Amino acid sequence: MTRGILITVSSRQTAPKGRANTTTGLSLHSKLGGVYTPDLGRDTTVDGDPNGTSSEGNLCGEVSSDTHTPESRRRRCDRLATNYALGIGSAAYSLTQQSASDQPAYNHRQPLISNRRSTFTLLASLGNVIIGSVYEYESLNHSNGCRWGHHMGSSSKSVVDLIEASSGVHFSGLHLDGLEPRNSEVEQRTTSAAEHLHKQPFVIGVAGGAASGKKAVCDMIIEQLHDQRVVLVNQDSFYHNLTPEELTRVHEYNFDHPDAFDTEQLLCAMEKLKHWQAVDIPKYDFKSYKSNVFPARRVNPSDVIILEGILIFHDPRVRDLMNMKIFVDTDADVRLARRIRRDTVEKSRDINTVLDQYSKFVKPAFDDFILPTKKYADIIIPRGGDNHVATDLIVQHIRTKLGQHDLCKIYPNLYVIQSAFQIKGMHTLIRDAQTTKHDLVFYADRLIRLVVEHGLGHLPFTEKQVITPTDSVYTGVDFCKRLCGVSVIRSGESMENALRACCKGIKIGKILIHREGDNGQQLIYEKLPNDISDRHVLLLDPILGTGTSRCSRGLQTLPERIKIVTSEIEVGLNKDFRVIPGMGEFGDRYFGTDDDDQPVVPPQ
Ligand SMILES: Nc1ncnc2c1ncn2[C@@H]1O[C@H](COP(=O)(O)OP(=O)(O)O)[C@@H](O)[C@H]1O
Numbered sequence: 001m002t003r004g005i006l007i008t009v010s011s012r013q014t015a016p017k018g019r020a021n022t023t024t025g026l027s028l029h030s031k032l033g034g035v036y037t038p039d040l041g042r043d044t045t046v047d048g049d050p051n052g053t054s055s056e057g058n059l060c061g062e063v064s065s066d067t068h069t070p071e072s073r074r075r076r077c078d079r080l081a082t083n084y085a086l087g088i089g090s091a092a093y094s095l096t097q098q099s100a101s102d103q104p105a106y107n108h109r110q111p112l113i114s115n116r117r118s119t120f121t122l123l124a125s126l127g128n129v130i131i132g133s134v135y136e137y138e139s140l141n142h143s144n145g146c147r148w149g150h151h152m153g154s155s156s157k158s159v160v161d162l163i164e165a166s167s168g169v170h171f172s173g174l175h176l177d178g179l180e181p182r183n184s185e186v187e188q189r190t191t192s193a194a195e196h197l198h199k200q201p202f203v204i205g206v207a208g209g210a211a212s213g214k215k216a217v218c219d220m221i222i223e224q225l226h227d228q229r230v231v232l233v234n235q236d237s238f239y240h241n242l243t244p245e246e247l248t249r250v251h252e253y254n255f256d257h258p259d260a261f262d263t264e265q266l267l268c269a270m271e272k273l274k275h276w277q278a279v280d281i282p283k284y285d286f287k288s289y290k291s292n293v294f295p296a297r298r299v300n301p302s303d304v305i306i307l308e309g310i311l312i313f314h315d316p317r318v319r320d321l322m323n324m325k326i327f328v329d330t331d332a333d334v335r336l337a338r339r340i341r342r343d344t345v346e347k348s349r350d351i352n353t354v355l356d357q358y359s360k361f362v363k364p365a366f367d368d369f370i371l372p373t374k375k376y377a378d379i380i381i382p383r384g385g386d387n388h389v390a391t392d393l394i395v396q397h398i399r400t401k402l403g404q405h406d407l408c409k410i411y412p413n414l415y416v417i418q419s420a421f422q423i424k425g426m427h428t429l430i431r432d433a434q435t436t437k438h439d440l441v442f443y444a445d446r447l448i449r450l451v452v453e454h455g456l457g458h459l460p461f462t463e464k465q466v467i468t469p470t471d472s473v474y475t476g477v478d479f480c481k482r483l484c485g486v487s488v489i490r491s492g493e494s495m496e497n498a499l500r501a502c503c504k505g506i507k508i509g510k511i512l513i514h515r516e517g518d519n520g521q522q523l524i525y526e527k528l529p530n531d532i533s534d535r536h537v538l539l540l541d542p543i544l545g546t547g548t549s550r551c552s553r554g555l556q557t558l559p560e561r562i563k564i565v566t567s568e569i570e571v572g573l574n575k576d577f578r579v580i581p582g583m584g585e586f587g588d589r590y591f592g593t594d595d596d597d598q599p600v601v602p603p604q
């Protein structure tokens with residue numbers, strides 16, 4: 001026997017006529033006066049079964065409480081990790097897992113399945129503000145025995161009430177813990193975050209053994225980026241000054257140990273540069289072993305900062321500053337030969353001292369501290385400065401990143417579809433408060449279709465050969481077919497048609513998130529395909545505008561296999577936490593619920 005909630009109604013915009021599964025009609029008045037018809041589980045279909053008649057995929061079907069225990073629900077949501085989040089405007093929403101580091105490696109031909117505890121990570125990319133919330137799925141009232149498909153808190157309001165409450169400023173699940181909306185402190189925090197993030201420099205780390213050619217590589221990068229503002233910061237500048245006692249026994253001092261560096265001072269300097277402030281960087285003197293002999297070097301903030309040094313990848317806090325990590329990998333004998341020449345010629349040291357230092361400190365430290373950091377590198381350059389192909393590729397990548405939005409420089413998983421005047425034009429119309437509903441829907445649909453197509457382009461594929469009508473072989477690709485969509489009620493429903501148009505018969509689930517949380521719960525309703533764990537998930541949410549600093553954690557911990565695709569990134573938030581320039585209440589505008597004269601009523 002099956003039991004559960006069945007709420008299926010058609011909204012004027014999206015429900016095809018004649019869909020058979022409507023059993024309960026339900027509509028509500030939005031705060032703005034329009035009538036909104038919730039679309040909970042409406043007309044969701046199964047792969048190859050566009051009528052949604054299969055019991056497997058009929059998400060509007062009834063729900064058995066015993067087959068959907070909290071545990072099974074949790075497991076299924078754990079698996080929601082194979083996701084793509086699609087959005088227009090500032091949309092960026094994803095479900096991700098808590099521990100990115102212990103995930104199985106991404107295999108682009110295999111959907112990822114995991115039973116680990118999930119964290120729902122809500123992401124918003126608002127111009128240069130990254131804000132949002134993170135909350136753990138396990139905290140979402142599993143113990144109340146609530147059934148799959150029901151709204152989730154025992155003392156929660158009805159789904160309809162919650163949708164009603166969700167109208168107004170669209171926050172898509174803003175977690176308001178510790179955040180008092182509309183107070184001036186928060187406003188200030190938001191503004192300053194926006195300012196800081198506005199000019200995030202691109203930070204490149206270059207590590208490798210002493211005399212491996214790090215400086216040579218940096219010089220080549222700087223030379224090729226002559227039209228950009230690039231600064232080089234050497235880890236050498238942050239050597240601790242030697243005490244008088246250490247100076248008397250300098251040959252016993254280990255300059256290759258991580259403790260030889262004042263990493264706190266380096267972090268301080270980087271903090272300033274990242275926040276667009278000039279900084280004075282000491283100049284280390286290899287002869288006196290002091291960094292206060294020469295005047296400090298004034299370093300101005302720049303678009304690109306190169307951090308170079310033997311142990312620059314050693315401290316995780318320094319590594320975390322980097323957008324790109326390069327390890328210069330040069331043979332030990334080449335390094336030694338270069339070092340002997342450099343230290344005898346440039347530093348006037350005698351060869352025995354150089355060899356002693358090498359065997360006592362330099363080589364052991366390379367093996368113990370430097371080589372183990374090679375694993376952190378994004379790029380390993382064999383032969384150092386001789387490798388022109390590698391430096392060309394690196395410079396190309398940096399140029400691409402510099403041409404992108406700041407957020408894309410920092411977060412490799414964020415994709416903004418390439419802007420063209422057509423796209424700008426559609427945004428112009430959608431954002432224009434004077435645009436009629438008819439035009440808004442028309443242009444939003446066009447734009448959404450592009451975002452969906454773009455998102456689908458990120459799906460895994462295999463090579464496929466076909467025979468053309470001219471009997472020729474064409475080598476192409478075959479995209480993964482195990483897909484499903486999950487729309488975030490309700491504005492996400494505006495994207496369902498585009499997804500259906502691109503993927504015939506695709507299953508689409510739904511989630512409802514309450515912006516302020518209902519009894520501490522933000523995930524209010526969910527209806528997901530049973531076999532979601534075997535599918536790649538496209539999460540649909542057109543606009544996302546939220547407001548806590550906790551969100552940056554979400555973006556930073558975003559596993560690579562979760563991608564966010566959007567058509568534009570907003571400038572920021574205003575004092576009322578509305579996305580600016582924004583496009584207003586997209587759901588209301590799209591579904592017509594902001595228009596008293598045109599109520600949307602379900603077909604009876
Ligand atoms: N490709 C190369 N061929 C010959 N000598 C090199 C090459 N790259 C660097 N050197 C020399 O080796 C020494 C160390 O190079 P450098 O780039 O300063 O290494 P690091 O910054 O890793 O200490 C320098 O004297 C430099 O002139």
Ligand SMILES: O=c1ccn([C@@H]2O[C@H](COP(=O)(O)O)[C@@H](O)[C@H]2O)c(=O)[nH]1
Nearest residue numbers: 209210211236255256286289309310362
């Ligand atoms: O006073 C000092 C300080 C450092 N060293 C050696 O320098 C290298 C690191 O510099 P690179 O430019 O990266 O080669 C390191 O191996 C130290 O041993 C020194 O000899 N004296």
